[in-house]
Amino acid sequence: MGEDMHQYPxxxxxxxxxxxxxxxxxxxxxxIPTVSMDPEHRADIDRGADLAVELLKEIGVTxxxxxxxxxxxxVGELIQDRRYQTVTIYNHxxxxxxxxxxxxxEPFKFTKEGDRYGGRGTTDDKGxxxxxxxxxxxxxxxxxxxxxxxxxxxxxxxxxxxxxSFLKSRAKxxxxxxxxxxxxxxxxxxxxxxxxxxxxxxxxxxTLETGTKDVHSGLTGGAARNPIGELCKLIDQCYDATTGRVxxxxxxxxxVPLKKEQLESFLASGFDxxxxxxxxxxxxxxxxxxxxxxxxxxxxxxxxVHGITGGYxxxxxxxxxxxxxxxxxSCRLVNDMKVDKTFKLIKKFVxxxxxxxxxxxxxxxxxxxxxxxxxxxxxxxxxxxxAFGKTPAFTREGGTIGACTSMEKYLKVPLTFLGLSLPEHGxxxxxxxxxxxxxxxxxxxxxxxxxxxxxx
Amino acid sequence: MGEDMHQYPxxxxxxxxxxxxxxxxxxxxxxIPTVSMDPEHRADIDRGADLAVELLKEIGVTxxxxxxxxxxxxVGELIQDRRYQTVTIYNHxxxxxxxxxxxxxEPFKFTKEGDRYGGRGTTDDKGxxxxxxxxxxxxxxxxxxxxxxxxxxxxxxxxxxxxxSFLKSRAKxxxxxxxxxxxxxxxxxxxxxxxxxxxxxxxxxxTLETGTKDVHSGLTGGAARNPIGELCKLIDQCYDATTGRVxxxxxxxxxVPLKKEQLESFLASGFDxxxxxxxxxxxxxxxxxxxxxxxxxxxxxxxxVHGITGGYxxxxxxxxxxxxxxxxxSCRLVNDMKVDKTFKLIKKFVxxxxxxxxxxxxxxxxxxxxxxxxxxxxxxxxxxxxAFGKTPAFTREGGTIGACTSMEKYLKVPLTFLGLSLPEHGxxxxxxxxxxxxxxxxxxxxxxxxxxxxxx
Numbered sequence: 001m002g003e004d005m006h007q008y009p010x011x012x013x014x015x016x017x018x019x020x021x022x023x024x025x026x027x028x029x030x031x032i033p034t035v036s037m038d039p040e041h042r043a044d045i046d047r048g049a050d051l052a053v054e055l056l057k058e059i060g061v062t063x064x065x066x067x068x069x070x071x072x073x074x075v076g077e078l079i080q081d082r083r084y085q086t087v088t089i090y091n092h093x094x095x096x097x098x099x100x101x102x103x104x105x106e107p108f109k110f111t112k113e114g115d116r117y118g119g120r121g122t123t124d125d126k127g128x129x130x131x132x133x134x135x136x137x138x139x140x141x142x143x144x145x146x147x148x149x150x151x152x153x154x155x156x157x158x159x160x161x162x163x164x165s166f167l168k169s170r171a172k173x174x175x176x177x178x179x180x181x182x183x184x185x186x187x188x189x190x191x192x193x194x195x196x197x198x199x200x201x202x203x204x205x206x207t208l209e210t211g212t213k214d215v216h217s218g219l220t221g222g223a224a225r226n227p228i229g230e231l232c233k234l235i236d237q238c239y240d241a242t243t244g245r246v247x248x249x250x251x252x253x254x255x256v257p258l259k260k261e262q263l264e265s266f267l268a269s270g271f272d273x274x275x276x277x278x279x280x281x282x283x284x285x286x287x288x289x290x291x292x293x294x295x296x297x298x299x300x301x302x303x304x305v306h307g308i309t310g311g312y313x314x315x316x317x318x319x320x321x322x323x324x325x326x327x328x329x330s331c332r333l334v335n336d337m338k339v340d341k342t343f344k345l346i347k348k349f350v351x352x353x354x355x356x357x358x359x360x361x362x363x364x365x366x367x368x369x370x371x372x373x374x375x376x377x378x379x380x381x382x383x384x385x386x387a388f389g390k391t392p393a394f395t396r397e398g399g400t401i402g403a404c405t406s407m408e409k410y411l412k413v414p415l416t417f418l419g420l421s422l423p424e425h426g427x428x429x430x431x432x433x434x435x436x437x438x439x440x441x442x443x444x445x446x447x448x449x450x451x452x453x454x455x456x
Numbered sequence: 457m458g459e460d461m462h463q464y465p466x467x468x469x470x471x472x473x474x475x476x477x478x479x480x481x482x483x484x485x486x487x488i489p490t491v492s493m494d495p496e497h498r499a500d501i502d503r504g505a506d507l508a509v510e511l512l513k514e515i516g517v518t519x520x521x522x523x524x525x526x527x528x529x530x531v532g533e534l535i536q537d538r539r540y541q542t543v544t545i546y547n548h549x550x551x552x553x554x555x556x557x558x559x560x561x562e563p564f565k566f567t568k569e570g571d572r573y574g575g576r577g578t579t580d581d582k583g584x585x586x587x588x589x590x591x592x593x594x595x596x597x598x599x600x601x602x603x604x605x606x607x608x609x610x611x612x613x614x615x616x617x618x619x620x621s622f623l624k625s626r627a628k629x630x631x632x633x634x635x636x637x638x639x640x641x642x643x644x645x646x647x648x649x650x651x652x653x654x655x656x657x658x659x660x661x662x663t664l665e666t667g668t669k670d671v672h673s674g675l676t677g678g679a680a681r682n683p684i685g686e687l688c689k690l691i692d693q694c695y696d697a698t699t700g701r702v703x704x705x706x707x708x709x710x711x712v713p714l715k716k717e718q719l720e721s722f723l724a725s726g727f728d729x730x731x732x733x734x735x736x737x738x739x740x741x742x743x744x745x746x747x748x749x750x751x752x753x754x755x756x757x758x759x760x761v762h763g764i765t766g767g768y769x770x771x772x773x774x775x776x777x778x779x780x781x782x783x784x785x786s787c788r789l790v791n792d793m794k795v796d797k798t799f800k801l802i803k804k805f806v807x808x809x810x811x812x813x814x815x816x817x818x819x820x821x822x823x824x825x826x827x828x829x830x831x832x833x834x835x836x837x838x839x840x841x842x843a844f845g846k847t848p849a850f851t852r853e854g855g856t857i858g859a860c861t862s863m864e865k866y867l868k869v870p871l872t873f874l875g876l877s878l879p880e881h882g883x884x885x886x887x888x889x890x891x892x893x894x895x896x897x898x899x900x901x902x903x904x905x906x907x908x909x910x911x912x
Contacts, residue, residue, distance in 0.1 A: 399674025
């Protein structure tokens, strides 16, 4: 370690020196509620993109707010020398919605308590985006021979519906040797993790309308169909909620079995059942076996119910028979499952069980499986080791980053995941936060990584 | 019929003569929004009760606004002679809430179009209450030898939470030989109906908490329990939503089988599947057989899901795993089912299937089954025939009037249901209305009924 610390002149001092700026910028970003899921935040998305362009320009990046068929994408380039290798840094600046009732602070107010930064978007993904940005600034100041491109998306949280066509049309002007994505979560603060795969996602709604208005359950109950009851039955036909096992025929057909060494690497991530439950506030799990749990998240597909609308949801019990119900469903997918094939399987199954249910596909993204070994994987290993003092575990993410498949397809280069979020950061949850420790380590990690790949 | 018309001197003239008063009084009542479900209408409930007392006094009734532990109850007596039989007339003056967006008129503005009276409460139950009142006035003027008591409740629409204890404490001062309740709905305008039973009601919540906050379904999905999924499974274990059949062992044990002549009487009510679906805006039913449908409503218990809270219910699909879900459930009960026994059966079943689910009982009311035959039933038959020209069908109500069981328990006398509402009156629905035809017929019906029972 001693030797390592001398490789990058005054890196610690640099990091300390930029802390006030970093916090000020992060605050500015967090306080723009760039909620891509809610059309009312359209203007905020634009303001967020404008701020991003401004920030990139400040450190010498040629940047623009590029239109897509949906929300804009911020693109930037900092070409030091055409002969250098080029790395593309992907982050996203849109955030999840936040219900103030569930938060202990205002979600879109930046807070600082010691080294902890609170607010929606701090860890997903504004904090990591700025961490990478300040590492680039240092790398450029230190003349690390590498060119940089930035791809800051504003539709990631809605499944990147326009990123694919956007990238397809721009890929020729975005030549790069690799992509680094900083939007993933470690398993344990004390053990860095580098994911090499992501689950895909297929989101769906099941809608059933059996009438035109809520009716009195005394006057009609027993004769009237109950759309919530029927959706409950259908959901139970689709999967066993106790075990999570999907009952739709063919669902698991294309799942590639996990190899022994891959499972061992998952288990080396510092995964701990108690810690996992505590971090996510889970009272119990479907299984108490760590290997079963980690496999379920990293390498198995799911069927999930996110909510059921319709009927009466106020205090007490209002005895109406609802006329309409909608279940919000998703499936996480793993290689080699296909989005279309899975959707068709589900739709066919639902139509056979309850022909009146409308099945509509919303955002989707195929699963991604990258390299477990090779020079980029080695560079990631060394960068994490350098910054955090431990060789990282190679894991897979249970989540989905829709943009990855598009980047793989059009940029045709390796993708590396250098995430900085921790389980306790409340990713997609109330009281989201990020912290200065991960910022410091992150800047070091990126610096080391840029240095290594500049020599490829 | 010719002979009948002469039994009551100048009854038609009397009815025509009181029409302006009747309309003026009904307007005054309708324009006081006595919405018991909304605490903001507390003062209106009081004003409604005051107006009722005033009105009763006008026709010589000794009346008072009697306090209960909730909203007051209006009680009155008109004792002509202690030796006479006494009848107690039950109505309620509180009304359902009304959402002006769903109405074609202002809900709490009385409107008159020809013989049709519009406004919340016109048919449920202010119109029928005034109809009975004007019949009492005529009966007294004609010296029909009968004493009258009035019980006008102001908490019926919230399940009569204080009526039982109120009546228990007052029953001794309310001696009566029978009760007549005018708060039920015919099946068809062209066929009078006299219900002789009501379903009971048991309302419940099933609550399951598997965590402390909503979490990301990428980070936890597959391992985390899903409380909505588990409640769906549980609900499907409780009943088959397609057929409505309850699967909880023992649920149907105490259901008294329907007799052939009882079903025939249900079918004689003018029940029509198409009309039923249209009236309630139902696109399809669990069965297309009229006898099955009418039995399901009038004489079979139900399991109903009114809503499921928890998770994401906004636009699109937010991929969280919810931490908590609550299902709003009710069962309509029929004789001889017991509220407590049914609750225990359900609770035991749920605990066996999913021990983490909390089962909580909310408002409840036992079923009521009165006389299909006997002197009061015969009096009701003859009164309806006299007033509307057709022998009524003896039906049962699918709904629940919580006060009935209390009156049976403490007054210990027969209850007779002489309802005047029609399906097209929009009972509990937008654009509620009542009409002058039912008022005229109703005054005649009550007059004849009072006359008959005065001779018991």
